[in-house]
Amino acid sequence: MKHYLSIDDLKQPHSAIEQALQLKTNPLQNSGLGKGKTLILLFFNNSLRTRLSTAKAAQNLGLDVLSLNVGADSWQLEFTDGTIMDQGKAEHIREAVPVLCQYGDLIGLRSFGELQSLEEDLREPVLEAFKALSDKPLINLESAFAHPLQALADAMTLQETFGSTKPKITLSWAPHPRPLPQAVPTSFLRMMKTLGADIQVCHPPGYELNAALTEGIEVRSDQAACLAESDVVYAKSWCSTEQYGQHLPIEESWTISLEKLKEAYFMHCLPVRRNVVVQDAVLDSSKSLVIEQANNRTYSAQWVLQELLKSKEL
Amino acid sequence: MKHYLSIDDLKQPHSAIEQALQLKTNPLQNSGLGKGKTLILLFFNNSLRTRLSTAKAAQNLGLDVLSLNVGADSWQLEFTDGTIMDQGKAEHIREAVPVLCQYGDLIGLRSFGELQSLEEDLREPVLEAFKALSDKPLINLESAFAHPLQALADAMTLQETFGSTKPKITLSWAPHPRPLPQAVPTSFLRMMKTLGADIQVCHPPGYELNAALTEGIEVRSDQAACLAESDVVYAKSWCSTEQYGQHLPIEESWTISLEKLKEAYFMHCLPVRRNVVVQDAVLDSSKSLVIEQANNRTYSAQWVLQELLKSKEL
Amino acid sequence: MKHYLSIDDLKQPHSAIEQALQLKTNPLQNSGLGKGKTLILLFFNNSLRTRLSTAKAAQNLGLDVLSLNVGADSWQLEFTDGTIMDQGKAEHIREAVPVLCQYGDLIGLRSFGELQSLEEDLREPVLEAFKALSDKPLINLESAFAHPLQALADAMTLQETFGSTKPKITLSWAPHPRPLPQAVPTSFLRMMKTLGADIQVCHPPGYELNAALTEGIEVRSDQAACLAESDVVYAKSWCSTEQYGQHLPIEESWTISLEKLKEAYFMHCLPVRRNVVVQDAVLDSSKSLVIEQANNRTYSAQWVLQELLKSKEL
Numbered sequence: 001m002k003h004y005l006s007i008d009d010l011k012q013p014h015s016a017i018e019q020a021l022q023l024k025t026n027p028l029q030n031s032g033l034g035k036g037k038t039l040i041l042l043f044f045n046n047s048l049r050t051r052l053s054t055a056k057a058a059q060n061l062g063l064d065v066l067s068l069n070v071g072a073d074s075w076q077l078e079f080t081d082g083t084i085m086d087q088g089k090a091e092h093i094r095e096a097v098p099v100l101c102q103y104g105d106l107i108g109l110r111s112f113g114e115l116q117s118l119e120e121d122l123r124e125p126v127l128e129a130f131k132a133l134s135d136k137p138l139i140n141l142e143s144a145f146a147h148p149l150q151a152l153a154d155a156m157t158l159q160e161t162f163g164s165t166k167p168k169i170t171l172s173w174a175p176h177p178r179p180l181p182q183a184v185p186t187s188f189l190r191m192m193k194t195l196g197a198d199i200q201v202c203h204p205p206g207y208e209l210n211a212a213l214t215e216g217i218e219v220r221s222d223q224a225a226c227l228a229e230s231d232v233v234y235a236k237s238w239c240s241t242e243q244y245g246q247h248l249p250i251e252e253s254w255t256i257s258l259e260k261l262k263e264a265y266f267m268h269c270l271p272v273r274r275n276v277v278v279q280d281a282v283l284d285s286s287k288s289l290v291i292e293q294a295n296n297r298t299y300s301a302q303w304v305l306q307e308l309l310k311s312k313e314l
Numbered sequence: 315m316k317h318y319l320s321i322d323d324l325k326q327p328h329s330a331i332e333q334a335l336q337l338k339t340n341p342l343q344n345s346g347l348g349k350g351k352t353l354i355l356l357f358f359n360n361s362l363r364t365r366l367s368t369a370k371a372a373q374n375l376g377l378d379v380l381s382l383n384v385g386a387d388s389w390q391l392e393f394t395d396g397t398i399m400d401q402g403k404a405e406h407i408r409e410a411v412p413v414l415c416q417y418g419d420l421i422g423l424r425s426f427g428e429l430q431s432l433e434e435d436l437r438e439p440v441l442e443a444f445k446a447l448s449d450k451p452l453i454n455l456e457s458a459f460a461h462p463l464q465a466l467a468d469a470m471t472l473q474e475t476f477g478s479t480k481p482k483i484t485l486s487w488a489p490h491p492r493p494l495p496q497a498v499p500t501s502f503l504r505m506m507k508t509l510g511a512d513i514q515v516c517h518p519p520g521y522e523l524n525a526a527l528t529e530g531i532e533v534r535s536d537q538a539a540c541l542a543e544s545d546v547v548y549a550k551s552w553c554s555t556e557q558y559g560q561h562l563p564i565e566e567s568w569t570i571s572l573e574k575l576k577e578a579y580f581m582h583c584l585p586v587r588r589n590v591v592v593q594d595a596v597l598d599s600s601k602s603l604v605i606e607q608a609n610n611r612t613y614s615a616q617w618v619l620q621e622l623l624k625s626k627e628l
Numbered sequence: 629m630k631h632y633l634s635i636d637d638l639k640q641p642h643s644a645i646e647q648a649l650q651l652k653t654n655p656l657q658n659s660g661l662g663k664g665k666t667l668i669l670l671f672f673n674n675s676l677r678t679r680l681s682t683a684k685a686a687q688n689l690g691l692d693v694l695s696l697n698v699g700a701d702s703w704q705l706e707f708t709d710g711t712i713m714d715q716g717k718a719e720h721i722r723e724a725v726p727v728l729c730q731y732g733d734l735i736g737l738r739s740f741g742e743l744q745s746l747e748e749d750l751r752e753p754v755l756e757a758f759k760a761l762s763d764k765p766l767i768n769l770e771s772a773f774a775h776p777l778q779a780l781a782d783a784m785t786l787q788e789t790f791g792s793t794k795p796k797i798t799l800s801w802a803p804h805p806r807p808l809p810q811a812v813p814t815s816f817l818r819m820m821k822t823l824g825a826d827i828q829v830c831h832p833p834g835y836e837l838n839a840a841l842t843e844g845i846e847v848r849s850d851q852a853a854c855l856a857e858s859d860v861v862y863a864k865s866w867c868s869t870e871q872y873g874q875h876l877p878i879e880e881s882w883t884i885s886l887e888k889l890k891e892a893y894f895m896h897c898l899p900v901r902r903n904v905v906v907q908d909a910v911l912d913s914s915k916s917l918v919i920e921q922a923n924n925r926t927y928s929a930q931w932v933l934q935e936l937l938k939s940k941e942l
Contacts, residue, residue, distance in 0.1 A: 028350050031350070036688075038684055038687065046387065047387070047388060048382070048387075048388035048405065048410065048413070051380075051388065052354065052380055052382065052414070052417045053417055056378075056380070056417050059378045060350075064687045066679075066680055066683055066684070068679070069387065072386070072697075072700070073674065073675070073676075073679065073697065074674055074675060075674055075676055075899050082903070083903065084902075084903040084904060085805075085901040085902045085903060085904055086901065090899045090901070091676065091898070091900070092899075092900075094902070094911065095899065095911070095919070096676065096899075098919045099676070099677060099898065099922040099923075102919070102922065102923040103680045103681055103684050104680075177399075177400040177401070250400065270405070270409050270413065271389050271404045271406075271409065271410075272406075272409060273399040273400065273404070274392070274397065274398075274408070275396070275397065275398040276398060276400050280395075283408065283409070284408070290409060291409070291413060291416070294409075294416065295416040298417065342664050357701075360701065360702055361701070361702060362696070362702035362719065362724065365696070365701065365702065366668065366696065366728070366732075367731055369694055370694070370731050383700075383701065386700070491713075491715070564714065584719070584723055584727065585703050585718045585723065585724075586723060587714065587718070588711065588712075588722070589710070589711065590712060590713055594709075597722065597723070598722070605723070605727060608723075608727040608730060609727075612731065
């Protein structure tokens with residue numbers, strides 16, 4: 001593995017899940033692997049779980065960690081080639097990335113989509129720019145259309161909960177006060193397809209995910225029926241595809257409730273808007289897996305860091 | 315000791331002071347105690363001494379430290395149960411705290427009072443919410459009504475300065491351009507009572523501290539007379555209790571001066587407003603203990619971390 | 629070496645360059661030297677290279693690093709003696725510096741000039757205030773008129789590029805959308821003079837650097853002719869000295885181009901405004917040394933930290 005930018009970088013996803021769960025049983029088993037090496041974590045956006053779990057994973061491996069809030073700590077970065085840089089952005093990534101690659105042995109990068117243009121966000125301009133310029137392994141800490149550390153942790157949680165049985169999974173759209181990126185549902189769905197999971201998607205009309213991604217997957221709009229027949233429901237809000245990035249009224253009828261879930265487990269990547277995305281009663285019940293999903297973030301990150309440290313490229 | 319939230323968590327305060335002072339003689343004596351464990355420091359408010367001294371104490375014990383400015387680094391947190399989270403706050407502490415407890419072995423927390431309502435601040439809503447949800451030891455890095463790391467460092471400083479003799483102490487209110495919380499005077503007074511110190515309090519009318527706290531302690535309003543008879547004066551501004559949290563004119567006559575202090579030592583928790591709280595001449599004299607108080611913050615924190623690491627609960 | 633505040637603190641600059649380049653061949657050769665000691669990095673201004681390379685250098689030596697954004701993380705600092713502190717600044721450096729010196733074994737400090745008054749900035753008020761109050765070694769991470777870590781890295785880069793031959797160097801002013809400090813050109817020129825380099829300076833009228841500094845150095849205003857006869861060109865924008873700190877129109881004719889450079893190498897401290905300071909074609913060519921200059925920041929910092937750790941004063 002050269003980089004960890006999307007689920008496609010997981011050559012053997014089943015094995016990755018098993019190994020990550022094994023790491024969880026003894027997190028310090030490879031505590032010397034990263035000694036004398038540095039992980040740089042770059043945040044263009046806020047972060048709690050990713051910031052802390054990735055740093056913790058790195059420390060478990062003996063890596064030094066340097067975190068940087070781009071802009072607040074350092075300089076605003078320019079991404080466009082050929083620009084006359086006479087405005088607010090002080091540094092071009094054509095300098096910043098090679099420089100960072102000299103200070104870090106591994107680079108983690110969080111940069112959400114701008115939600116201004118679907119085409120632009122699908123291009124993953126920040127991630128691709130870093131990839132083109134970096135000679136060090138990159139770890140995607142959530143980009144416009146991918147959150148692969150989350151998806152690996154999600155798969156670990158499903159494995160822990162259901163073992164060898166194959167649950168019926170629904171990925172359900174949920175309401176939210178703000179338009180949100182499609183990174184989490186995209187990576188989760190890609191992971192589930194890769195694993196051959198039994199999954200369906202439900203969302204209101206206009207919220208279609210990428211057509212290539214949902215090919216071969218049943219997509220429905222009758223949430224109550226979908227949830228009632230599921231063993232586990234992964235809820236997530238994402239913005240409209242048709243009216244990409246626009247603020248639309250909250251569709252309260254899509255809020256997840258215990259009544260809709262019946263016996264199904266509940267998953268969400270967090271942070272979650274209580275009583276908008278999902279009712280308190282769900283999160284406070286024994287059917288909620290959200291805290292364990294967050295716990296598994298440490299070990300999905302640790303597995304990724306280990307693989308990158310071990311790979312010949314480093 | 316399960317948590318360190320207030321002076322009440324100090325079961326043997328005299329012994330704590332002695333042990334913390336012994337740590338100061340050789341800070342690296344237990345440098346392997348925290349190996350492989352992580353301290354998370356959460357800041358809802360600014361910090362210099364607490365941020366650095368607590369991190370330094372942790373490093374002396376071999377702990378990894380992850381610091382987070384809540385809001386700026388991560389998400390705004392919602393504390394109210396049952397809220398429909400359709401406004402600015404993205405994450406509820408009912409998720410955040412259990413998640414943090416998975417990443418950290420110990421959690422430090424700074425959250426000042428809002429100064430909007432005395433009753434609300436006395437409830438310690440942030441501290442209590444964390445306590446109710448945390449299964450890891452919590453360290454109070456200053457809450458609405460307690461700053462117990464400071465009070466332990468203050469007691470250490472008194473012990474170093476006066477040894478076995480029993481000084482006459484005055485806790486004196488002092489002026490300030492802004493209304494300030496009552497955390498420092500409350501914890502200092504609680505500590506002094508616990509130690510059986512010879513202490514009196516002086517403040518202008520309307521600035522009464524908690525009645526249960528000052529029970530059995532002489533409370534006066536004649537500052538000059540109080541200071542003149544003291545061996546040591548602990549100065550601190552706090553907001554009015556009668557007009558809680560309100561901005562009132564600066565009472566310049568209460569500024570501490572060398573003339574008022576006569577031979578007494580001077581203490582303050584810092585940061586201090588020069589020539590408002592206290593005159594330059596006091597801080598620049600050999601009678602000022604403020605720098606040593608700050609120094610002792612490292613060892614009061616280190617003692618607390620050690621106790622929590624050693625306790626069976628961890 | 630007691631502090632590293634300017635090039636004047638380098639008693640044997642040739643030896644420093646050789647030793648720093650030797651460190652680069654095996655950065656972990658002294659990985660135990662800083663064990664149990666702490667480097668505090670204080671930032672009054674943004675930073676990417678300095679923040680990361682200095683932290684990396686410290687980690688190579690086994691130092692613990694605590695970084696603080698002054699103001700955002702802690703409190704606004706007051707520098708003026710005798711002030712009645714009833715405004716926005718909560719802490720005076722007369723407390724802050726002695727306190728920091730108790731928590732850190734070494735203190736790094738970045739504080740740009742205010743660009744309001746040439747006389748005031750030449751006084752280096754922040755650096756001098758810290759120096760007067762600090763009993764720990766200080767490292768200048770860029771002050772109003774000095775950036776000596778950069779200048780040492782620059783000298784290393786010249787040594788790597790030209791070996792024992794003596795290149796003809798031009799320090800050329802360059803345009804920029806904002807008025808910038810004179811720290812980098814000042815330290816670079818001081819370093820080059822100390823090394824006995826063959827250097828000339830070119831800038832438009834009104835941008836004269838300190839007269840004592842340029843004494844004995846040819847100062848010209850015909851950029852094209854200067855560049856054409858150079859082996860290496862160090863470009864940097866700095867604000868007018870005559871109209872100190874004022875925003876003036878961008879002088880596009882001074883932008884560095886491949887045509888002007890002919891065969892000369894190109895240096896800049898970064899961040900650089902592409903197509904304002906210098907054209908893309910220069911930075912993207914094999915003649916650009918800017919990425920290696922940034923790389924050498926780690927080893928110039930590591931050499932400085934080592935010297936300070938080894939000095940008797942610590």
